[in-house]
Amino acid sequence: MNKNVETRPLALRLEFISLGDELLLGLRPNSHLTYIGRQLAKFGHTIQRNVVIRDQPEDIARIFSESWDHSDVIITTGGLGPTTDDLTRETISEIFGLDLVHNDDVEKAIRERFAGIGRDVTENNLRQAKILDGAEVLPNEYGTAPGMWLRKDGKHLVMLPGPPNELYPMFEEQVLPRLQAEGLIGSGQAYLQVRTCGVGESHLETKLQPVFDRAGELLQVAYCAHDGLVDLRLSSLDERSFSWQQVEEVGDECREILGTDYVCFGDHSVAQLIMQQLRALGRTVAVGESCTGGLLSNAFTDIPGASQIFAGGVVCYNTAAKVEMLGVPDSLIRQHGVVSAECAAAMATGVSEKFSTDYGIGITGIAGPGGGTCSCPVGTVFIGYHAPGGVWSHLFRFPSDRLSVKSRSVATALDLMRRKLKESEMEDVLSSMIT
Amino acid sequence: MNKNVETRPLALRLEFISLGDELLLGLRPNSHLTYIGRQLAKFGHTIQRNVVIRDQPEDIARIFSESWDHSDVIITTGGLGPTTDDLTRETISEIFGLDLVHNDDVEKAIRERFAGIGRDVTENNLRQAKILDGAEVLPNEYGTAPGMWLRKDGKHLVMLPGPPNELYPMFEEQVLPRLQAEGLIGSGQAYLQVRTCGVGESHLETKLQPVFDRAGELLQVAYCAHDGLVDLRLSSLDERSFSWQQVEEVGDECREILGTDYVCFGDHSVAQLIMQQLRALGRTVAVGESCTGGLLSNAFTDIPGASQIFAGGVVCYNTAAKVEMLGVPDSLIRQHGVVSAECAAAMATGVSEKFSTDYGIGITGIAGPGGGTCSCPVGTVFIGYHAPGGVWSHLFRFPSDRLSVKSRSVATALDLMRRKLKESEMEDVLSSMIT
Numbered sequence: 001m002n003k004n005v006e007t008r009p010l011a012l013r014l015e016f017i018s019l020g021d022e023l024l025l026g027l028r029p030n031s032h033l034t035y036i037g038r039q040l041a042k043f044g045h046t047i048q049r050n051v052v053i054r055d056q057p058e059d060i061a062r063i064f065s066e067s068w069d070h071s072d073v074i075i076t077t078g079g080l081g082p083t084t085d086d087l088t089r090e091t092i093s094e095i096f097g098l099d100l101v102h103n104d105d106v107e108k109a110i111r112e113r114f115a116g117i118g119r120d121v122t123e124n125n126l127r128q129a130k131i132l133d134g135a136e137v138l139p140n141e142y143g144t145a146p147g148m149w150l151r152k153d154g155k156h157l158v159m160l161p162g163p164p165n166e167l168y169p170m171f172e173e174q175v176l177p178r179l180q181a182e183g184l185i186g187s188g189q190a191y192l193q194v195r196t197c198g199v200g201e202s203h204l205e206t207k208l209q210p211v212f213d214r215a216g217e218l219l220q221v222a223y224c225a226h227d228g229l230v231d232l233r234l235s236s237l238d239e240r241s242f243s244w245q246q247v248e249e250v251g252d253e254c255r256e257i258l259g260t261d262y263v264c265f266g267d268h269s270v271a272q273l274i275m276q277q278l279r280a281l282g283r284t285v286a287v288g289e290s291c292t293g294g295l296l297s298n299a300f301t302d303i304p305g306a307s308q309i310f311a312g313g314v315v316c317y318n319t320a321a322k323v324e325m326l327g328v329p330d331s332l333i334r335q336h337g338v339v340s341a342e343c344a345a346a347m348a349t350g351v352s353e354k355f356s357t358d359y360g361i362g363i364t365g366i367a368g369p370g371g372g373t374c375s376c377p378v379g380t381v382f383i384g385y386h387a388p389g390g391v392w393s394h395l396f397r398f399p400s401d402r403l404s405v406k407s408r409s410v411a412t413a414l415d416l417m418r419r420k421l422k423e424s425e426m427e428d429v430l431s432s433m434i435t
Numbered sequence: 436m437n438k439n440v441e442t443r444p445l446a447l448r449l450e451f452i453s454l455g456d457e458l459l460l461g462l463r464p465n466s467h468l469t470y471i472g473r474q475l476a477k478f479g480h481t482i483q484r485n486v487v488i489r490d491q492p493e494d495i496a497r498i499f500s501e502s503w504d505h506s507d508v509i510i511t512t513g514g515l516g517p518t519t520d521d522l523t524r525e526t527i528s529e530i531f532g533l534d535l536v537h538n539d540d541v542e543k544a545i546r547e548r549f550a551g552i553g554r555d556v557t558e559n560n561l562r563q564a565k566i567l568d569g570a571e572v573l574p575n576e577y578g579t580a581p582g583m584w585l586r587k588d589g590k591h592l593v594m595l596p597g598p599p600n601e602l603y604p605m606f607e608e609q610v611l612p613r614l615q616a617e618g619l620i621g622s623g624q625a626y627l628q629v630r631t632c633g634v635g636e637s638h639l640e641t642k643l644q645p646v647f648d649r650a651g652e653l654l655q656v657a658y659c660a661h662d663g664l665v666d667l668r669l670s671s672l673d674e675r676s677f678s679w680q681q682v683e684e685v686g687d688e689c690r691e692i693l694g695t696d697y698v699c700f701g702d703h704s705v706a707q708l709i710m711q712q713l714r715a716l717g718r719t720v721a722v723g724e725s726c727t728g729g730l731l732s733n734a735f736t737d738i739p740g741a742s743q744i745f746a747g748g749v750v751c752y753n754t755a756a757k758v759e760m761l762g763v764p765d766s767l768i769r770q771h772g773v774v775s776a777e778c779a780a781a782m783a784t785g786v787s788e789k790f791s792t793d794y795g796i797g798i799t800g801i802a803g804p805g806g807g808t809c810s811c812p813v814g815t816v817f818i819g820y821h822a823p824g825g826v827w828s829h830l831f832r833f834p835s836d837r838l839s840v841k842s843r844s845v846a847t848a849l850d851l852m853r854r855k856l857k858e859s860e861m862e863d864v865l866s867s868m869i870t
Contacts, residue, residue: 024484025476026473031464033458037462051486059484206557297729318746367736369739370739
């Protein structure tokens with residue numbers, strides 16, 4: 001192990017064990033990890049690690065032998081079902097040398113549940129009434145398998161059911177409050193998120209390192225790149241010596257330095273921010289897409305209430321559609337081609353006219369894998385932007401696979417519009433005061 | 436450990452280690468597990484376990500001490516980035532006592548990549564040219580971090596980059612062929628996948644159980660529901676006594692029984708199948724969308740070569756756009772409203788006329804969360820279909836959240852078109868012979 005590298009201390013050593021062959025076979029995403037990770041992050045805690053194992057006695061035994069000594073809390077999900085291939089309960093009873101004891105309250109709840117849906121209780125179902133000796137029962141309002149909370153050796157083993165509609169309410173209503181009551185997690189805001197766009201992780205680090213150096217080693221900084229954005233999470237390692245207000249001051253400094261690369265504090269998407277701003281201005285937008293094929297429209301229409309601001313869009317997947325549906329002049333296409341700055345600008349203006357909107361975005365390019373040429377390789381994309389104050393058109397290159405070209409073009413178009421709106425914010429306010 | 440329970444033997448002990456705080460923080464789903472799990476399942480292999488850890492030296496060291504002895508192959512993803520918090524390379528070099536040596540070819544590739552996008556190479560970026568002594572370099576066509584393949588103690592350590600557009604091609608083009616060449620995984624097909632749509636998992640089981648009962652207990656059947664589809668995976672538990680040909684015969688029987696609920700053998704998407712069929716017929720399609728907001732266009736344009744068949748689409752997010760861009764009669768909207776079977780049909784016909792295509796799809800509905808009424812609650816969706824042989828329009832109800840209404844509407848529209856094309860296949864062939 002590298003002793004020279006400082007590692008962040010973990011206040012709480014929490015391991016999360018997911019049981020389920022279907023996760024390892026790629027049949028289903030491990031959405032429980034995303035869910036529980038997010039729940040704990042709200043309170044400033046990170047899962048130390050997540051292990052996905054088959055629901056097999058040997059695998060369960062192995063992970064407990066490896067994880068028990070390294071953890072304060074172990075959470076398991078799955079393996080509590082009624083069928084005979086759900087062996088978690090039995091395996092853990094053997095590992096810890098604890099009997100499985102029949103619990104009358106659980107049996108009663110199971111019988112009531114089955115009576116409610118008019119089905120008979122089978123012997124298998126009653127296996128779910130067996131509880132580890134000494135464990136606390138976590139009642140399951142939405143299913144037959146109760147959760148269990150075992151306190152042992154000063155540690156906590158929390159066994160939860162797998163179905164999301166049973167797990168989520170149990171986690172929020174029973175697990176989180178108990179973790180807080182035991183003093184294992186706090187209840188305050190954990191970090192300040194500074195969302196950025198347009199600057200890579202390493203450039204960001206170079207740009208902001210002087211700020212972080214000045215703040216000192218009690219400031220904790222984490223980077224997370226996703227969907228064309230890089231999020232910075234700022235937190236304090238010791239709030240007595242480095243207060244939340246100091247964290248916020250660092251955030252403000254970052255914002256200053258980043259200029260238009262700063263997107264927001266928190267986690268709004270760029271499309272959401274554009275929508276908010278257009279709503280405030282009482283303005284509207286429409287989009288004309290070629291290589292992104294509807295993905296930009298889709299980003300806008302994912303936002304509730306979009307219809308007041310987003311008028312619509314046209315996907316022009318051939319030349320005739322660009323001329324007929326968006327009014328791009330035939331002569332312009334003959335002179336410059338469909339993959340050109342001129343065509344992107346004409347698409348932006350055209351769609352804005354057709355839908356009678358204030359703003360328009362036009363995207364044309366080559367998503368591949370076919371269709372590239374020497375001068376116009378796959379990944380060549382022109383983005384046009386039409387605003388009340390003028391028209392712009394930019395060339396971008398995203399040498400990549402088809403789906404990445406699409407998603408990067410959309411992220412870039414949205415960021416372009418966000419920047420342009422920011423730049424024209426002042427002008428816009430002024431012009432609306434005059435008219 | 437419970438000794439009474441038989442566990443399935445694992446031919447290959449493969450552990451998959453995912454590095455990334457963002458997974459543990461719930462910022463991103465662990466899609467690599469789904470991807471790699473699925474890739475290996477094709478060849479009949481299951482990942483033994485997946486461990487998600489923080490990119491911290493202590494955590495990396497711990498997992499290697501626990502996993503190395505229990506595995507034949509360890510695959511890692513992530514942690515190879517350019518910033519100083521990506522420590523995997525350094526940590527593993529210390530664990531195995533192997534130097535990191537500078538590789539000129541990798542540096543050259545990095546420099547060429549940066550020159551191509553017109554950016555400067557930083558010192559950080561050149562860290563990615565350091566390779567574990569003795570490891571084979573897996574070139575990265577889509578990014579700066581190369582993969583590494585280390586053979587040691589008769590075992591294999593395969594380190595891969597985290598970004599999906601870099602990982603996926605590297606896994607399919609370089610990792611799978613090497614695993615096969617080393618004899619670690621087979622190359623034969625492990626199961627026959629029967630893709631179905633429009634019938635739930637338990638109904639499917641009821642319908643097909645007689646076939647499976649006749650086939651006997653050497654036939655293995657697994658169900659997987661996703662994206663509105665249910666996949667059946669048929670395999671043999673012992674190919675000497677139940678041959679691949681017998682598996683295929685069972686597949687054919689399922690196909691017969693399922694009728695139009697059968698989609699295909701293998702894993703083509705419904706949009707892909709529609710494209711294939713339209714290409715064979717020399718026909719084209721366009722789409723008019725309201726509540727799905729571009730998601731249907733996007734599904735078609737995700738497919739390489741779509742532009743020959745998919746002419747384009749219009750997203751009409753307000754009433755005026757439906758009239759002006761798609762030619763839906765004003766009087767029709769006054770009489771029936773925009774969320775009606777009539778409007779959906781008019782949108783399908785209108786878009787087909789505007790784009791001069793043979794087929795048209797129109798979708799109008801209420802995605803929510805606002806906008807629902809008693810007679811038209813959130814999730815009410817009409818899908819119109821225009822074909823050379825006529826026009827159809829259907830009501831669907833998807834009581835759900837906004838994004839689910841969108842995705843279920845698109846899946847349903849695609850399945851509707853698939854079924855209609857299947858029904859008219861014979862007619863179509865005949866009519867094209869006459870004309």
